[in-house]
Amino acid sequence: xRSLKLYVDLQKDGTATVYERWDANTGDDITEWYLVRENxxxxxxxxxxxxxxxxxxxxxxxxxxxxxxxxxxxxxGIVHKSNGVELCWGIGSHGDHVFEALYNMRGAVKSLNxxxxxxxxxxxxxxxxxxxxxxxxxxxxxxQLDTTVARVWGFGxxxxxxxxxxxxxVENDYAFGxxxxxxxxxxxxxxxxxxxxxxxxxxxxxxxxxxEGADFGNWEPEEEVDDIYGIAALGIFAAxxxxxxxxxxxxxxxxxxxxxKIKKLLGIKxxxxxxxxxxxxxxxxxxAKYVMGxxxxxxxxxxxxxxSALILRMVYNGYLEVSRELEKKDTEIRxxxxxxxxxxxxxxxxxxxLKSAAGENQVLEKNEFDSWARTNHSTAYxxxxxxxxxxxxxxxxxxxxxxxTQTLSPAGQEEAKHLLGLxxxxxxxxxxxxxxxxxxxLWKEYLVYGAxxxxxxxxxxxxxxxxxxxxxxxxxxRMSTDFSKVVxxxxxxxxxxxxxxxxxxxxxxxxxxxxxxxxxxxGHGGRSSHSGGHGHSSGGRGGGGR
Numbered sequence: 146x147r148s149l150k151l152y153v154d155l156q157k158d159g160t161a162t163v164y165e166r167w168d169a170n171t172g173d174d175i176t177e178w179y180l181v182r183e184n185x186x187x188x189x190x191x192x193x194x195x196x197x198x199x200x201x202x203x204x205x206x207x208x209x210x211x212x213x214x215x216x217x218x219x220x221x222g223i224v225h226k227s228n229g230v231e232l233c234w235g236i237g238s239h240g241d242h243v244f245e246a247l248y249n250m251r252g253a254v255k256s257l258n259x260x261x262x263x264x265x266x267x268x269x270x271x272x273x274x275x276x277x278x279x280x281x282x283x284x285x286x287x288x289q290l291d292t293t294v295a296r297v298w299g300f301g302x303x304x305x306x307x308x309x310x311x312x313x314x315v316e317n318d319y320a321f322g323x324x325x326x327x328x329x330x331x332x333x334x335x336x337x338x339x340x341x342x343x344x345x346x347x348x349x350x351x352x353x354x355x356x357e358g359a360d361f362g363n364w365e366p367e368e369e370v371d372d373i374y375g376i377a378a379l380g381i382f383a384a385x386x387x388x389x390x391x392x393x394x395x396x397x398x399x400x401x402x403x404x405x406k407i408k409k410l411l412g413i414k415x416x417x418x419x420x421x422x423x424x425x426x427x428x429x430x431x432x433a434k435y436v437m438g439x440x441x442x443x444x445x446x447x448x449x450x451x452x453s454a455l456i457l458r459m460v461y462n463g464y465l466e467v468s469r470e471l472e473k474k475d476t477e478i479r480x481x482x483x484x485x486x487x488x489x490x491x492x493x494x495x496x497x498x499l500k501s502a503a504g505e506n507q508v509l510e511k512n513e514f515d516s517w518a519r520t521n522h523s524t525a526y527x528x529x530x531x532x533x534x535x536x537x538x539x540x541x542x543x544x545x546x547x548x549x550t551q552t553l554s555p556a557g558q559e560e561a562k563h564l565l566g567l568x569x570x571x572x573x574x575x576x577x578x579x580x581x582x583x584x585x586x587l588w589k590e591y592l593v594y595g596a597x598x599x600x601x602x603x604x605x606x607x608x609x610x611x612x613x614x615x616x617x618x619x620x621x622x623r624m625s626t627d628f629s630k631v632v633x634x635x636x637x638x639x640x641x642x643x644x645x646x647x648x649x650x651x652x653x654x655x656x657x658x659x660x661x662x663x664x665x666x667x668g669h670g671g672r673s674s675h676s677g678g679h680g681h682s683s684g685g686r687g688g689g690g691r
Contacts, residue, residue, distance in 0.1 A: 146170075146274040146689070147551075151267055155285035159254030159340030161263065167244040169274065170549050171236050175690035176214040178236055178244055181269045183229030183685035187252045187342055194247040195221040195234040199530065208233040210691075221246075229685060236690070241537060241550050250683070252342035254333075260348040261333040261340055264355070266684040267315075268327035270301070273689030275321035279304075283313035283329065288337035295333045298352075300359065300678025301326035307671060315673070328678035330355050351680060359677025406440045407565070411558050420573070421566025424590055430454050431491065432545065434597050435536025436561050439551065448529040451536075452629030453596040453622075455492050456499075460621055461589045464488065464496060467621055477510050478624060491535055494528050499628070518631050525632050567591075568598040574607065592618065596625065 147168040154162040167178070182190055195202040200219070208222030210233070217235025224231040236242060254263045267281055279302070288294060289311035297313050299306025302325050304317040315327060332348055404415045426432045434451040459465045463483050480500055485493060502517030503509040518525050540546040545557030553561055571591060588607065595601035605618045 146272070146276040148278040149268065149276040149280075151279075151281045153265075153267070153281070153283040155254060155263065155283070155287070155338065157287055157339055159252060159256070159261075159338055159342055161250040161253035161265070163246075163248055163250060163267075165244075165246045167242075167246075167276075169244065169690075170241050170551065171239050171690055173239040175236065175239075175273075176212070177210070177217050177233050178690055179224075179231045179233040179688055180246070181229070181231055181685035181688045182250075182683050183226070184266075184682055185229050186682050188682055189251045190223070190230050190232070190248055191251075192249050193221055193223055193232050193234075196245045197234065197237050198243055198534075199245075199527075200237075202234050214238075229683075231688075252340075253682070254338055254340040254342065256335075256340040256343045257351070258345065258347050259335075261335055261338055262348060262351060263329070263331040263333075264351060264681045266301070266326055266328045266678075266681045268301075268321075268325075269685050269688050270324050270326040271686035271688070272321075272323070273687075273691065275323060275325060277320040279315070279317045279321060279327065281313075281315035281327060281329070283315075283331065284311060285338070288333070290331075290333075294337065295331060297332070298330040298355065298359075298678075299673030300328040300330070300355065300681075301675065302673055303675055304673050305671065306673045325675075328681045328684075330678070330681070354680040355678055357677060357679055359674040361672050361674045410439060410553055411562060413562070415565075418562060418565045418569055420570040421563040422570055423563070423567075424594065425560050425563035425567060426545070427543070428590075429539050429543070430458070430593070430597060431532060431535035432539040432543070433536075433564055433594065435533075435540060435550075436545075436553075436557075436564060437597060438536075439553075439561075440565075448532045448632060449626070449629045450597045450599065451532050452495065452529075452632050453601070453625040454593045455495055456625035456628060457593045457596055457601075457621060458590075459488070459492060459496060460625070461593070462487070464492075465499075467624060477508055479509075480507050491528075491532060494531070498524060498528060514628055515631050529632055564598075567594060568600060571595055571598065571600045571604055592622070596622075601626075 147170070148166075149168075150166040152164040154164075156162060165180070169178075171178075193204055195204075197219075202219055202221040205220050205222040208224045208231070210224065214235070214237075218237040219235060221232075221234035224233060232246060232248060234244070234246070236244075250265075253265060254261055263283075268276075268279060284290060290297075290313055291308045291311060295308070295313075297306055297308065299315055302317050302321065303319055304315065306313065306315050306329065308314070313329065313331060315329065317325075330352070332352075407413070407415045407418075426436070430451060434454070437450075456465070460467065460478070463481055464485065465478050466481055467478055478499070480496075480503070485496065488496060498517075498521075499509055499514065500507070501521075502514040504513065537546075537550045540550055540557065545554055545560060546552065547554050547557070571594075588604070592601060592604045595604035601622055605622050
């Protein structure tokens, strides 16, 4: 289980519309995926929509667990139990999948005597495959969630639970273990929502139960310690605990760094990578981008480098051209009459998007594409998703993947070494010697790969030196980068609009949150507590593959 992203949209009547996106490798011994939603009280879940790799599943109603892989494929349903429900769907096939589930929890928000409240377990413990990366966003069209109207507490995991851009944002520090879960307690001032579910109690009663055993990292001793030895002992234990936390944090972070990944995937150290001067992976850009993401997880799903590379390749292959008359504006391109039969499907779809955004004069400026993308964000999102999946698909189709798309076969390892070797070559090559060792045409392809490898600016400078006739290389590079960033923005916009979260940046901005609050005990947001959280709804244990 690579990642779980979960979006909760609070409706006026207190219904929580929940969207979950699971990025998983299913293994080869299960037939379905399921979510446990028990301890519901008066909460009702009677709807479920599921897509498996963007293909919608047929909702059957009551789900029959006792069927084969083939019989469950393309279907989803709900198992009703005495203490709750299980949301189920067929995985279709074994291997890598992206599951997307959408359902409503009617009565999720409670109207108390003094406040409104949502107190839900959103991720269950005991999952068959605990997720490595968990991100949860809670928001509403009817109120901006921040400290002026709300308080929030997170339980069951190590991480953050904060207010950001009018939303509650939950993220984990470390990969989940079997006993980790996510419980969120949200207190909301009255007058914003009109919950249909009513409980005759004060919020403080709920909070007192939730805080039993909770520890948000703010040490508050009940009694003053007078004994000097007792104080020293407490200091030693605190130092040991802090050191252990730092070591654990360092090890977890290290395992995500490129150098560690190179050693794990290729069996060699980063400094053992040798220069490589040819084009790896048979010129397959999506695969090259995907493999670079394996070495640097923070860039695994960012489509910007690949978008830039594809646009650059279309320019240098004559499908697009930068207008010399308008060069100073550096973001205007024209469409040539060249036959498009030589474009792969991914490039052709990108070409069609760019051309659709151009006006009648067929000269496309950055602002034109930006306006088009805001209106057609779903098209940009679909293309971006296809771009991400293409690399995985080609890795398998060409025999470059190992037992799954997170590992490499011997042939894939060799190509990956060549890819890293090309990056090293482009980073270290200087023009003080071997100026004429390479044809300008090859350097243009180097620029294309430079976009994927993150060294395009360095390559652009060298190309201008070797072939002065390509003086517009900086313009071409900036233009492709501008357009590729628009695709990323449109993708984020599509997700935010689809699930009613405005245009905030959390969905695709990574973990760059700024917060300094230590007031977790008062619900202002900050650190979560691994313990506590008693009294929540929608609890249960289990889920995942079976």
